[in-house]
Amino acid sequence: MNAPGLRERKKQKTRWSIQEHALRLFAEQGYEATTVEQIAAAAEVSPSTFFRYFPSKEDVVVQDEYDPVLAAALAAAPPGLGALATLRHAVLAGFQSFPPGALEKVVERGRLALSVPALRARTVDNMATTVDLIAAPLARRAGRPPDDPAYRVLAGACLGAMTVAIFEWLGEAPKGAGPGERIDAALAAVEAGFSGM
Amino acid sequence: MNAPGLRERKKQKTRWSIQEHALRLFAEQGYEATTVEQIAAAAEVSPSTFFRYFPSKEDVVVQDEYDPVLAAALAAAPPGLGALATLRHAVLAGFQSFPPGALEKVVERGRLALSVPALRARTVDNMATTVDLIAAPLARRAGRPPDDPAYRVLAGACLGAMTVAIFEWLGEAPKGAGPGERIDAALAAVEAGFSGM
DNA sequence: TACCTTCTGGGAGTTACTCTCATTTTAGAG
DNA sequence: CTCTAAAATGAGAGTAACTCCCAGAAGGTA
Numbered sequence: 467m468n469a470p471g472l473r474e475r476k477k478q479k480t481r482w483s484i485q486e487h488a489l490r491l492f493a494e495q496g497y498e499a500t501t502v503e504q505i506a507a508a509a510e511v512s513p514s515t516f517f518r519y520f521p522s523k524e525d526v527v528v529q530d531e532y533d534p535v536l537a538a539a540l541a542a543a544p545p546g547l548g549a550l551a552t553l554r555h556a557v558l559a560g561f562q563s564f565p566p567g568a569l570e571k572v573v574e575r576g577r578l579a580l581s582v583p584a585l586r587a588r589t590v591d592n593m594a595t596t597v598d599l600i601a602a603p604l605a606r607r608a609g610r611p612p613d614d615p616a617y618r619v620l621a622g623a624c625l626g627a628m629t630v631a632i633f634e635w636l637g638e639a640p641k642g643a644g645p646g647e648r649i650d651a652a653l654a655a656v657e658a659g660f661s662g663m
Numbered sequence: 664m665n666a667p668g669l670r671e672r673k674k675q676k677t678r679w680s681i682q683e684h685a686l687r688l689f690a691e692q693g694y695e696a697t698t699v700e701q702i703a704a705a706a707e708v709s710p711s712t713f714f715r716y717f718p719s720k721e722d723v724v725v726q727d728e729y730d731p732v733l734a735a736a737l738a739a740a741p742p743g744l745g746a747l748a749t750l751r752h753a754v755l756a757g758f759q760s761f762p763p764g765a766l767e768k769v770v771e772r773g774r775l776a777l778s779v780p781a782l783r784a785r786t787v788d789n790m791a792t793t794v795d796l797i798a799a800p801l802a803r804r805a806g807r808p809p810d811d812p813a814y815r816v817l818a819g820a821c822l823g824a825m826t827v828a829i830f831e832w833l834g835e836a837p838k839g840a841g842p843g844e845r846i847d848a849a850l851a852a853v854e855a856g857f858s859g860m
Numbered sequence: 861t862a863c864c865t866t867c868t869g870g871g872a873g874t875t876a877c878t879c880t881c882a883t884t885t886t887a888g889a890g
Numbered sequence: 891c892t893c894t895a896a897a898a899t900g901a902g903a904g905t906a907a908c909t910c911c912c913a914g915a916a917g918g919t920a
Binding site for chain 2: 616621660
Binding site: 471472473476501502503513517521522523 | 905906907908909916917918
């Protein structure tokens, strides 16, 4: 019944406008040198409205769009695989569900998040909260309680490896392997117990 | 020649006083409800002085005392071991160099850092910056360049596993295995490639 | 048209943090 | 002990992120 009404469309537009202007200003002047007031002025809203759309200045950059994707991919992974194989399968599937053009934006935001300490902290912390998201379904598949410490440790190790792989990729010139392959290689190394190192 | 002079001793005392009063107030009223002004007043210094000793309110709680310990232990580890075995050895040695009474304070600060989002983010981010610290000496031992991506991924995986193990330990009642054993078990699982899971 | 809900803007207030400058305190030399 | 240079402190003003509150505008409905 709901073709989203004018109200909803306007809100979407406002949100998008705030974010676009913010990222542009961050790129031009740097994150800390850009004030919320400037962003609000550029997006033609009041500072009050800015904080209604984003609870903090950091949230304009940092947001978890990948968690639901990963959760869905984990749920859809074929049965009968080990925990690490399941995760590898899900991560690859999740990456393939991404439109190819979206990568540039991800890279830009990622680089920003990497270079500004406050943003990096938030980003890494988000990953830490993803531990449950990964550990619970993997444990369930194995017939273990969803908060099984062993599976949480496994999830932590995989997230740590993936985080480093992504940061490594972001820190490079855009040649060489894409993020999907990097992450898969990292998980493969975990699966092998880093044998030979 | 240097029995630390009066000046240095006084500074140490001031620093300690600020931190003690801060942690007490945080425990009594909560982190966010405690203002820097209150801490400064309790420690009988001016707010200016507070910021001379701690660059931010967060830094009163979050600080890296373990990195140098771990670095030293890594340097002192016996040669001939694989990367993961070296790390396990170093971590255990590092823990054993801790006075046993220090644990309670670590636990208190750890619980605080775990429950306040801003502190948790800082804590986790600190761990992320430890990747180099671990990866470089391990890579060198293997005759690889210190920024070898494979060793950075290994370090990331180990840090992820250790972080989860510590958080798991902090979240529990103080029964059961201590932090050293937890971390060692986590690293053992990594070394085994989480076989059987 | 009239009404109700939701969104917006503006203003006042709090707090973390920075910078500057005058004053005090300490260390060491004569 | 005294004088001087260096270091530490305190006080004040200023900025920016955020919060709360309230009045008015815009969207949806009868």
